Amino acid sequence: MKHKLHLDRTYLLAQLKKMLRIRHFEEKCAELYAQEKIRGFLHLYIGEEAIAVGVMSTLCAKDNIVATYREHGHALARGLSMKSILAEMYGRTNGCSRGRGGSMHLFDKSQHFYGGNAIVGGGLPLAVGLAMANKKQEQQALTVCFFGEGAVAEGEFHEAMNLAVLWQLPVLFICENNRYAMGTALALSESETNIAKKASSYGMTAVQVDGMNVVDIEAASSKAVDQIRETNKPYFLECQSYRFRGHSSFDGQLYRDKAEVKLWQEQGPVIRLITWLKDNNRLEDKEISSIEAEIKDEIQAAITFAEQGEWEPISDLTKDVYSPAVSSTNTSQGEQS
Amino acid sequence: MKHKLHLDRTYLLAQLKKMLRIRHFEEKCAELYAQEKIRGFLHLYIGEEAIAVGVMSTLCAKDNIVATYREHGHALARGLSMKSILAEMYGRTNGCSRGRGGSMHLFDKSQHFYGGNAIVGGGLPLAVGLAMANKKQEQQALTVCFFGEGAVAEGEFHEAMNLAVLWQLPVLFICENNRYAMGTALALSESETNIAKKASSYGMTAVQVDGMNVVDIEAASSKAVDQIRETNKPYFLECQSYRFRGHSSFDGQLYRDKAEVKLWQEQGPVIRLITWLKDNNRLEDKEISSIEAEIKDEIQAAITFAEQGEWEPISDLTKDVYSPAVSSTNTSQGEQS
Amino acid sequence: MSEQVLTYREALRAGIEQALIDDDRVFLMGEDVGCYGGCYGVSKGLLERYGEHKIIDTPLCESGFVGVGVGAALGGMRPIIEVMTVNFSLLAMDQIVNSAATLRHMSGGQVNVPLVIRMACGAGLQLAAQHSHSWENFYAHIPGLKVLSPATHTDAKHMLIQALADPDPVVIFEHVMLLNTRGDVLENSEVSMEKALVRQQGTDVSLITYGGSLHKALSAAKQLKKLNISAEVLDLRCLRPLDTKAIVASVTKTHRAIIIDEAWLTGSLAGEISAIIMEQAFWHLDAPVKRLCTVEVPIPYPSHLEQAALPQVEQIVTAAQNIMVAR
Amino acid sequence: MSEQVLTYREALRAGIEQALIDDDRVFLMGEDVGCYGGCYGVSKGLLERYGEHKIIDTPLCESGFVGVGVGAALGGMRPIIEVMTVNFSLLAMDQIVNSAATLRHMSGGQVNVPLVIRMACGAGLQLAAQHSHSWENFYAHIPGLKVLSPATHTDAKHMLIQALADPDPVVIFEHVMLLNTRGDVLENSEVSMEKALVRQQGTDVSLITYGGSLHKALSAAKQLKKLNISAEVLDLRCLRPLDTKAIVASVTKTHRAIIIDEAWLTGSLAGEISAIIMEQAFWHLDAPVKRLCTVEVPIPYPSHLEQAALPQVEQIVTAAQNIMVAR
Numbered sequence A, B: 001m002k003h004k005l006h007l008d009r010t011y012l013l014a015q016l017k018k019m020l021r022i023r024h025f026e027e028k029c030a031e032l033y034a035q036e037k038i039r040g041f042l043h044l045y046i047g048e049e050a051i052a053v054g055v056m057s058t059l060c061a062k063d064n065i066v067a068t069y070r071e072h073g074h075a076l077a078r079g080l081s082m083k084s085i086l087a088e089m090y091g092r093t094n095g096c097s098r099g100r101g102g103s104m105h106l107f108d109k110s111q112h113f114y115g116g117n118a119i120v121g122g123g124l125p126l127a128v129g130l131a132m133a134n135k136k137q138e139q140q141a142l143t144v145c146f147f148g149e150g151a152v153a154e155g156e157f158h159e160a161m162n163l164a165v166l167w168q169l170p171v172l173f174i175c176e177n178n179r180y181a182m183g184t185a186l187a188l189s190e191s192e193t194n195i196a197k198k199a200s201s202y203g204m205t206a207v208q209v210d211g212m213n214v215v216d217i218e219a220a221s222s223k224a225v226d227q228i229r230e231t232n233k234p235y236f237l238e239c240q241s242y243r244f245r246g247h248s249s250f251d252g253q254l255y256r257d258k259a260e261v262k263l264w265q266e267q268g269p270v271i272r273l274i275t276w277l278k279d280n281n282r283l284e285d286k287e288i289s290s291i292e293a294e295i296k297d298e299i300q301a302a303i304t305f306a307e308q309g310e311w312e313p314i315s316d317l318t319k320d321v322y323s324p325a326v327s328s329t330n331t332s333q334g335e336q337s
Numbered sequence C, D: 001m002s003e004q005v006l007t008y009r010e011a012l013r014a015g016i017e018q019a020l021i022d023d024d025r026v027f028l029m030g031e032d033v034g035c036y037g038g039c040y041g042v043s044k045g046l047l048e049r050y051g052e053h054k055i056i057d058t059p060l061c062e063s064g065f066v067g068v069g070v071g072a073a074l075g076g077m078r079p080i081i082e083v084m085t086v087n088f089s090l091l092a093m094d095q096i097v098n099s100a101a102t103l104r105h106m107s108g109g110q111v112n113v114p115l116v117i118r119m120a121c122g123a124g125l126q127l128a129a130q131h132s133h134s135w136e137n138f139y140a141h142i143p144g145l146k147v148l149s150p151a152t153h154t155d156a157k158h159m160l161i162q163a164l165a166d167p168d169p170v171v172i173f174e175h176v177m178l179l180n181t182r183g184d185v186l187e188n189s190e191v192s193m194e195k196a197l198v199r200q201q202g203t204d205v206s207l208i209t210y211g212g213s214l215h216k217a218l219s220a221a222k223q224l225k226k227l228n229i230s231a232e233v234l235d236l237r238c239l240r241p242l243d244t245k246a247i248v249a250s251v252t253k254t255h256r257a258i259i260i261d262e263a264w265l266t267g268s269l270a271g272e273i274s275a276i277i278m279e280q281a282f283w284h285l286d287a288p289v290k291r292l293c294t295v296e297v298p299i300p301y302p303s304h305l306e307q308a309a310l311p312q313v314e315q316i317v318t319a320a321q322n323i324m325v326a327r
Ligand SMILES: Cc1ncc(C[n+]2csc(CCOP(=O)(O)OP(=O)(O)O)c2C)c(N)n1
Pocket: A070, A118, A119, A120, A121, A147, A148, A149, A150, A151, A152, A176, A178, A180, A181, A182, A247, D031, D060, D084, D088, D091
């Protein structure tokens, strides 16, 4: 069951729409954060949309996804509704994690979307474990694990790579190399800055791909997915990308200069696909406007949905610490006398 | 200040003696363990003597050493007295760690011997830190870190390699690849079983050497030490070796068969050097006997010393938890009423 | 109920075997659980009998393989993860605390992590400062986890099975000094894994304890009987959630309590028990609750110092005598 | 003593700067302490002023760089290691506990580890389940460590300097909700880092607390005054070793105590304090000691649930009113 690449106009327009959907959603999130509708940390995916869109296009419904705190784009591209994602960031019970998780912890079990992990590197062994479960149960599913290049320095990266290869488990590792871990440039973080080369030293196929080109990503991911399904072995994709915004809501961006950001923005995934479509496929501005209008409506509907969401009653505070139907536990606040 | 290799008869006999000293000491330890004079875990270095002897021969007095729980050989080769080592295993105050540490925690600050670490991989970042201190203080010292091939799978290995290369610190990593981590064969532990190759993926010189040949080890270590002193960069030696005894005092050795052990024993570091010396340098049996007699005497003296050592009084139980001259701390046992 | 006499090690193994046989989703994974037979021999023979599909030797990478266990549990398996000893569990603690214990809540109840993590624990073998820890309270502090401390042979076997039936992550502590002891193993568990059990009825003073210290408390109770002091011995069994009802019931009866806990005094679970009694049974107390814990020193290698650091039977006896005449 | 008014963040920075200037062996190392200016901006500007020799950005590898800090301390340096937040410290805990805290003892006193580890801690920023932990007690449990919790601006600056003067490893917790608050910074420290301080004298009830909760206790004390309840507020400051004398002195005076601690209730440091009072001041108590801790749930994202989980001023006030009429 090989994944087929489509490169026709309709398909590419659809991919463009998916990226724009993430782009505009994230831009709106930044606004809503400024309005204090969204709180906590907010990590935007602007500039990296091609990766989630390209990779998700190559997956099946039962494949598992493990992501990081910068996962809005992954959730949208996977198929979680924008409504449930935004409601989650509003902290309402109609959010995809019932409001408990917020921006960094989007979950949807029905979509095999296993979060949203705010510990750098923490999702890597988890993904290997999901893949182990799939293999043991002889399910034809693979697990995709997204993580930043900053995670590569963590011990858990090393342990997860080794186990995945040693045990030959069906994991697709997607390193989103956006050049910075917060303010730490790759060269300050890794003695070997070629991450794919580093990954290949564990004995798995590891490839670098242009993370700004959604077609390239889909092609590379498609090849990876086919190989994993055929061999049940892990595969590693390093997607070279850039984040256009700050690391999170709190970031003065002292560590890089504006010229560098501008350079990368000029070759961003959205602008690149638009330019290409215009050059090769007679894409017209009004088509873009109409896509953007649709997206705008969707975002507006999501905001309405989120704002109408309920706050969970405080009496439910200790819900979901343990599974139900198991005897009760110490959850009082110490005022027992 | 390049280290010179000596390969004359006198020198090799001295190296042989150093190895035999470790060998016979370890054999005696096994006996003393059976007699319950030594307790806790006991990890013998038998079969691996060439590594400690070869490497230590290339170091200066101010170089730092970090070792594992299998460190009797390193301590002896470094120059800690056999007496203080054995007394430590007896748990007496005349032991090198005042009896507090036992077999797994031999320390001697005057010899820059920083233990004796029973957490696999735990010594690696420590060694990098010692090297950082040396570099910052512009001391002409390097740090040698000994560890087993089992540690290579730990995240701390990865983190330490990366930091040492990234920051260009003068560390000599010595991986004692004795093929097993407890009962886990290398192939069950590493997706890439060529450890030197793995280390080189961090961007440092990494070399495999025959861990059964003390001359080869000294040559390789000498080259490494010279390069480190010249460049201040880390260097990695994988010494291919084998442990002839069980992992520790509790080991049924179900995981390997006797034929394999025998094969390795036949090419053991002691027998190999003896054979070579006999073939090339007219080594006579009586020379060996006389060396062994000397060693026997030294061991006997060490036993006497250890047996005469004092038990630390129980009233001193909480000593050395904190440095002196700092206000007292909670050390009572809860019987305060 | 028919019984068997087994060592604690054999009882643990019997529990694992029963779990492997009863549920095809169960597997055992950890360092040296296979070829070596387990660092303390608990899983000896299992690789031969159940194969490498079920008995999985891992490389040395505590965070990695515990995290893999969490993922496998998410994916529908029922892993038993052996972290050789609690001493090495710090390396896996992030996965246990920030993933296993937290995923259910963070996902708003969508996922759960049916994982069991076993660890050897405790001092007494002269293994010195890095290999003798008692860190039950680190895990007992974490919402989302359950923490068990089987002190009897029956619990050694059955608590594992009970833990596997639980939909949430359970950590089980197995004290190394118990491994070679022999005892009766009942065919079924006596009670839910979350209940404390009175192991010796008494009326004068409650000795509250768990794990390796239970047997010290029982010995002390015997000696105290000769001194005409009737000590009740409460085995906590489950350290999270704590069976506070049982604690309060015992103290309400005896009016005096001594807590015996092999952890270092400051910040130990013993403090928690004392605080619970303070909060829920203060007016029943005839004397302040005492704690007998380990002296606050990294465990020294020599036996006489190690033993001096740990709580001992004689100290329990003395403490009980003192508490009877307190004020 | 002349004073300055600074934010807590600036006070922390002032302490670091003074240390860098005073002692050439001191350097600051951690994730994003340099180019980024510190995840919470504490070290902003220091890289420019002191250079990369003194302000060292590390890759993401908590165990690695904390271990490097331990080694550098062994080798004669005086490192200040910043672990961004306590939430990530589990990844470094083995190095802190099994190396930093233990090396002196294992070596029979030959070596010591003059290391300071700073960590942001606490909840209140809606950072949810993995980023809001209060784990002071994990470290307060460890012999060989000292643990500080500066709650005032003066302590924010000076405790670091005191910690660096100490020959043993010190862990400092900096509560994130304090960072933007402004306050007086005295030119010198008020007292040794190991002493608790009464921040508000009172006679009816002792509010015992530390770190981020101190200010809640002080607010409560103000409100209580209007209700004619005279609350004494004791700031523990040093969580290991605990200043038990100060605790006992306060309770001996007031006969009542409420402990406010942002940790989850079970297994918290609050339990330890309660147990200490039980052991050393039982006969002085007019009512059982209470604990106000965080509800045992991974911190939820929405503000109303987060705030409901944390101890609040009103709860302190109510608890104090109740304790005055207890029994
Ligand atoms: C273990 C751990 N350490 C530190 C942090 C704080 N932190 C959050 S994101 C981040 C940078 C991660 O960079 P990268 O992996 O490249 O991902 P990116 O944010 O660039 O997508 C850091 C340091 C954390 N969350 N977890």
